[in-house]
Every structure is written in structure tokens, then in C-alpha cells.
Amino acid sequence: MNSAAAVLVGILFAAGLYMMMRRSIVKVIIGLALVSHAVNLLVFTAAHLRRLAPPLVPEGASAPTGTVDPVPQALVLTAIVISFGVLAFAVVLIHRAYGTAGTDDLDQLDRTDT
Amino acid sequence: MNFPLTLPLLIPAATAALCLVIFRRPGWQRWLSLAGALGHLAVSMWLLSVVRQRGIQATQMGNWPAPFGITLVSDLFSAIMLILAGLMGVAVLVYSIESMDRERERFGYYPLFHLLLMGVSGSFLTGDIFNLYVWFEVMLISSFALLSLGGEPPQIEGSIKYVTLNLVASAVLLSSIGLVYGLAGTLNMADLAQKLDRLPETGITTMLAVLFMIAFGVKAAVFPLFFWLPASYHTCPVPVSAIFAGLLTKVGVYVLIRAFTLVFVHDTGYTHGLLLLIAALTMITGVLGALAQNEFRRILSFHIVSQIGYMVLGLALYTPLALAGSVFYIVHHIIVKTNLFLVSGVAHRLGGTFELKRLGGLNALRPALGVLFLIPALSLAGLPPLSGFFAKLALVQSALYEKQFAVAGVALAVSLLTLLSMMKIWNEAFWKPAPEAGRLGGQVGAAMAGPIVFLAACTVVIGFAAGPLFELSEAAARQLLDRGLYIEKVFGAQP
Numbered sequence: 001m002n003s004a005a006a007v008l009v010g011i012l013f014a015a016g017l018y019m020m021m022r023r024s025i026v027k028v029i030i031g032l033a034l035v036s037h038a039v040n041l042l043v044f045t046a047a048h049l050r051r052l053a054p055p056l057v058p059e060g061a062s063a064p065t066g067t068v069d070p071v072p073q074a075l076v077l078t079a080i081v082i083s084f085g086v087l088a089f090a091v092v093l094i095h096r097a098y099g100t101a102g103t104d105d106l107d108q109l110d111r112t113d114t
Numbered sequence: 115m116n117f118p119l120t121l122p123l124l125i126p127a128a129t130a131a132l133c134l135v136i137f138r139r140p141g142w143q144r145w146l147s148l149a150g151a152l153g154h155l156a157v158s159m160w161l162l163s164v165v166r167q168r169g170i171q172a173t174q175m176g177n178w179p180a181p182f183g184i185t186l187v188s189d190l191f192s193a194i195m196l197i198l199a200g201l202m203g204v205a206v207l208v209y210s211i212e213s214m215d216r217e218r219e220r221f222g223y224y225p226l227f228h229l230l231l232m233g234v235s236g237s238f239l240t241g242d243i244f245n246l247y248v249w250f251e252v253m254l255i256s257s258f259a260l261l262s263l264g265g266e267p268p269q270i271e272g273s274i275k276y277v278t279l280n281l282v283a284s285a286v287l288l289s290s291i292g293l294v295y296g297l298a299g300t301l302n303m304a305d306l307a308q309k310l311d312r313l314p315e316t317g318i319t320t321m322l323a324v325l326f327m328i329a330f331g332v333k334a335a336v337f338p339l340f341f342w343l344p345a346s347y348h349t350c351p352v353p354v355s356a357i358f359a360g361l362l363t364k365v366g367v368y369v370l371i372r373a374f375t376l377v378f379v380h381d382t383g384y385t386h387g388l389l390l391l392i393a394a395l396t397m398i399t400g401v402l403g404a405l406a407q408n409e410f411r412r413i414l415s416f417h418i419v420s421q422i423g424y425m426v427l428g429l430a431l432y433t434p435l436a437l438a439g440s441v442f443y444i445v446h447h448i449i450v451k452t453n454l455f456l457v458s459g460v461a462h463r464l465g466g467t468f469e470l471k472r473l474g475g476l477n478a479l480r481p482a483l484g485v486l487f488l489i490p491a492l493s494l495a496g497l498p499p500l501s502g503f504f505a506k507l508a509l510v511q512s513a514l515y516e517k518q519f520a521v522a523g524v525a526l527a528v529s530l531l532t533l534l535s536m537m538k539i540w541n542e543a544f545w546k547p548a549p550e551a552g553r554l555g556g557q558v559g560a561a562m563a564g565p566i567v568f569l570a571a572c573t574v575v576i577g578f579a580a581g582p583l584f585e586l587s588e589a590a591a592r593q594l595l596d597r598g599l600y601i602e603k604v605f606g607a608q609p
Contacts, residue, residue: 012210036285043289058561071301096270112346
């Protein structure tokens with residue numbers, strides 16, 4: 001399970017980075033989305049995927065043992081929400097960029113470069 | 115609840131929320147946000163006095179003891195950074211009263227400004243590495259919105275570069291946080307420092323250290339990761355670029371210093387050696403980039419990159435004197451750089467352009483402005499008795515003590531080149547006669563002039579009374595190097 005997830009993370013990173021190298025601005029955003037999925041899955045996998053009981057503690061019991069670690073799931077949930085918001089902003093931004101520059105070719109957006 | 119630690123976050127949050135409540139009344143928002151910024155500055159000063167008297171302050175959020183909950187910590191370094199953030203917030207907001215156009219004020223400039231201030235303050239105060247990522251995102255998303263607010267074509271173009279490269283950096287940061295959690299099983303920075311100490315040396319820690327170096331390096335705009343900065347900072351309105359120039363990259367430097375003095379100190383020969391190389395290359399590329407430019411704000415943007423090199427240099431040398439030099443340099447740099455951007459706004463108001471070729475005659479028109487430009491410009495180059503001289507003195511001295519003669523030479527040569535490009539601005543914009551007669555003019559009121567005079571006065575005062583501030587920087591450096599004390603305070607903190 002762990003190695004399958006690791007390979008999937010690698011494929012997602014490769015696909016995302018490939019898309020970000022393209023000239024079309026829409027593909028860059030798709031690349032960003034893929035990379036953020038890859039990262040979320042990486043955080044999830046790095047803390048080991050295991051089939052164990054959920055970390056629920058009955059009232060009065062002491063700290064549980066042999067349960068899964070809930071922290072990576074909390075981290076991933078936070079990261080998903082943040083990347084959703086940021087990507088939504090990026091999509092609006094490229095829409096505006098297409099409107100003002102009249103092109104989706106990144107090679108032509110070089111007026112602010114140095 | 116520990117008020118000095120939580121109020122620097124709550125005040126900007128409350129101010130931003132209240133500004134949203136009175137969204138339809140930009141005039142009210144203006145004064146409310148100024149009051150909020152003054153409040154932020156006041157509690158930051160309170161925090162510094164508490165930290166000076168009683169040592170490092172820490173508190174546990176939500177009553178969860180460390181390392182399970184999120185800890186807010188402040189040592190002298192973070193308290194100093196918070197005061198600077200507060201000071202720049204007030205100065206830039208006063209400047210905005212006159213300089214910011216009504217259209218942008220109507221579309222949420224003030225709430226976004228305070229959210230940015232909150233993100234910056236949170237990054238300075240947090241003791242949890244995932245929480246640091248969250249504060250980074252708060253800071254980033256408000257800076258995205260501030261940068262593109264107004265939607266002029268160059269702004270949108272600059273924003274695309276800024277947004278894409280910073281999102282990649284965030285992805286790298288989040289991956290490194292995930293991997294470090296997989297390795298050590300903790301996110302609390304003090305706990306992480308302890309746990310990484312106990313791990314056997316396998317090289318994985320060093321790999322993680324370099325991943326964090328890349329992630330923070332993009333935010334700090336070090337070589338070779340700085341390209342987003344000169345492509346975007348000159349596109350937005352002057353107050354926005356002034357606050358970005360003052361604070362955003364310095365947050366990156368702050369977290370670099372925090373991570374590489376507290377958490378990753380296992381293989382300093384490799385990591386800090388790498389930082390030394392990065393520092394030297396950052397200084398050189400930044401200043402060479404500035405020399406090639408002919409636009410007021412583009413020159414200043416490249417100088418940010420070159421100055422970041424000096425701050426990283428202090429961290430890379432990793433001695434008490436060098437770190438004190440870094441802290442002092444950051445204080446000096448934030449004040450001077452923000453001021454130079456504010457001056458560029460006045461030059462634009464009078465001359466109608468940022469292009470040096472089309473500017474000119476500003477000194478004849480407003481001799482006082484010439485002086486107010488020269489004070490931060492010469493301080494940036496490091497001329498005594500201004501603040502930059504003492505900052506560079508400490509760094510070059512500690513480089514010589516450590517027998518790093520090459521990097522000391524680079525630092526000195528770069529300050530000479532800095533002087534050269536500051537003189538280029540002076541000659542072109544202030545000294546030479548105006549190229550097109552009759553184009554100069556325009557009113558500059560007290561709200562625009564006041565912050566410039568105030569920040570220039572700060573530069574002069576720091577220069578003439580460098581002793582007390584340098585003692586404070588040395589105390590901050592000693593705290594940074596005493597990891598045991600930091601860890602003990604985090605674990606001993608009461609909710």
C-alpha cells in the first residue's frame with residue numbers, strides 16, 4: 001500500500017511539473033493543481049498508511065495504543081482547504097490575464113521581466 | 115491567556131474584520147486601520163519589554179500542552195521583528211492615506227493590508243512548523259490580492275509570476291513538513307529539535323534541511339530562487355511595494371534563521387557552508403542585476419535581493435557576532451528599504467514616471483527630498499555614520515574572524531557597487547536637469563512626507579546611537595544560539 005502510494009505521488013509530481021513547463025497558462029494551473037494533490041498525498045503517505053483502528057478513546061480510558069495517527073489526516077484536510085482557495089484565486093487571475101493581455105502564451109508575458 | 119503573545123495576532127484580525135463590516139465607507143476604514151496598526155505596534159512594544167524583563171515568552175493555544183498543541187513563542191528576535199512589522203504598518207498606512215487611489219481603497223485595500231500584517235506576525239510568533247505553513251499561506255493569499263488589486267495589465271502579469279513561483283515554494287514547504295513529520299513524528303519546532311538530535315546520522319536530516327532551505331529560500335528571494343521578486347514588485351502601487359519590500363522577504367530570512375539555529379544544526383559544515391555560498395552569490399547577482407536596470411523601483415527590487423545575501427551571510431557564519439550582525443542588518447534594512455520605496459512614490463508623483471531617463475531635476479525642485487533620498491540610499495551602501503555602516507561592519511568583522519576572506523571581500527565589493535547604483539538614481543532622478551521642461555510638479559502633502567521623514571530620522575538615530583540596538587541584537591543572537599533555553603521555555607509554558 002505504501003509503495004503504491006509512493007509511486008502515485010511520483011507520477012503526480014512528474015505530471016504536474018511537466019504541465020507547469022508548458023507555455024499555455026491554463027496548463028500551468030492544471031500543473032499547480034496536480035502538484036498540490038501530489039503534496040497532499042505525500043504528507044498522507046509519509047506518516048505510513050496502516051490498517052488500524054480509528055483513534056477514538058472511550059470516556060475514562062487511558063491513551064489508546066495500536067490506532068492510526070490522526071495528525072496527518074488533519075494536516076491534509078487543512079492543506080486541501082488552503083490549496084483549494086489558492087487555486088481558485090489563480091484561476092480568476094489567469095482569466096483576468098487572458099482578458100488584459102489577450103493571449104494565453106506565457107512566452108509573450110515578458111513585459112515585467114528583467 | 116498570555117496577552118502580549120496573542121494580541122499581535124488578534125488586533126490585525128479584528129481590524130480586518132471591522133474594516134469588512136464598514137466595507138462601503140472607505141473613509142472610516144482609513145482611520146480604523148490606522149488605529150489598528152498603532153495598536154499592533156503598541157502591543158509589539160509591550161511584548162518586547164516583557165521578553166526583555168522575563169526572558170522568552172511562550173503560551174499553549176487551546177490548553178493543549180506542548181508538543182501536542184500549537185505553541186506561540188517569542189524570543190527577543192521575534193519581538194524585534196514584530197515591532198518592525200508594526201512600525202512599517204503604521205508608516206505605510208499613513209503614506210497610503212494620501213497616495214492610495216480611492217478605487218483601490220473601495221475594493222478592500224485596508225482589510226487585505228491587515229490580513230497581511232496578521233500573516234507576518236503569525237509567522238514570527240508560531241512555534242509549530244505546520245502552523246508556520248498556515249501563516250505563510252495567510253500572508254501569501256493577502257499579498258496575492260494586494261499585488262493584483264486594481265488589475266492593471268503589468269500588475270496582472272507580475273502577479274502571475276509571483277503567484278506561480280510562490281505556490282511551488284509552498285508545495286515544497288508542505289512536502290518537507292510531511293516528510294519531517296514522517297521522520298520525527300512531531301511538528302512542534304522545539305520538540306523537533308530534540309527528536310532530530312537523537313536520530314542516528316543517516317543524511318536524511320540533512321536532505322530535509324536542504325528541502326526546507328529551498329522552500330524558505332524562495333520566500334527570502336535568495337540566489338537562484340529570486341526571480342519572482344524583480345518581476346513583480348515594481349508593478350503594484352507604491353505603498354504595496356513598500357510594505358512588500360519591507361516585510362515579505364524578511365519573513366523568509368526570519369524563518370531561515372529560526373530553522374537553521376534551532377532545528378537543523380546537525381551538520382553545520384554542510385548546511386551552513388551551503389548557506390555561505392548562497393549568501394555570496396545572492397549579494398553578487400542582486401547588485402549586478404540592479405546595475406543593469408534603469409527604472410527606479412526595479413533597481414530597488416534588485417537591491418532587496420542583494421541585501422538578503424548579507425542577512426544570510428550572518429546566519430551562515432553562525433557565530434554570536436555574525437548573528438547579531440544579521441539581526442541588526444534586518445532592522446536597518448527594513449527601515450531603509452521601505453523608505454526608499456516611499457521616496458520613489460514621491461518622485462513618481464513629482465516627475466510622473468519611474469523611468470530614470472525621463473526623470474530629472476528633482477533636487478532643484480525639492481532640495482529636502484534630495485536629502486531624504488540620500489539618507490537611506492547612503493545608509494544602504496553602508497556609509498558611516500548611518501545605520502548600514504554598523505550592520506556591515508559587524509558582518510565583515512565576523513567574516514574576517516572566521517577567516518572567510520573571500521566572502522568578506524565580496525561583501526565589501528558589493529557595498530561599493532550598491533553605492534554606484536544609488537548614485538545612478540541620484541544623478542539621473544535628482545541631479546541632472548529635467549529632460550522635458552515644465553513637466554515637473556504636483557503636490558506632496560504631509561501624509562506622504564511624514565513617514566519618509568520619520569523613517570529617515572530612524573536611520574540617522576540608529577546610526578548615531580548604534581550601541582543600545584547592537585546590544586539588543588547581541589542579546590537576541592545569544593538567545594538564538596541557546597537552543598536548550600528555547601526548548602525548556604516551550605515545554606514549561608503554561609496555557
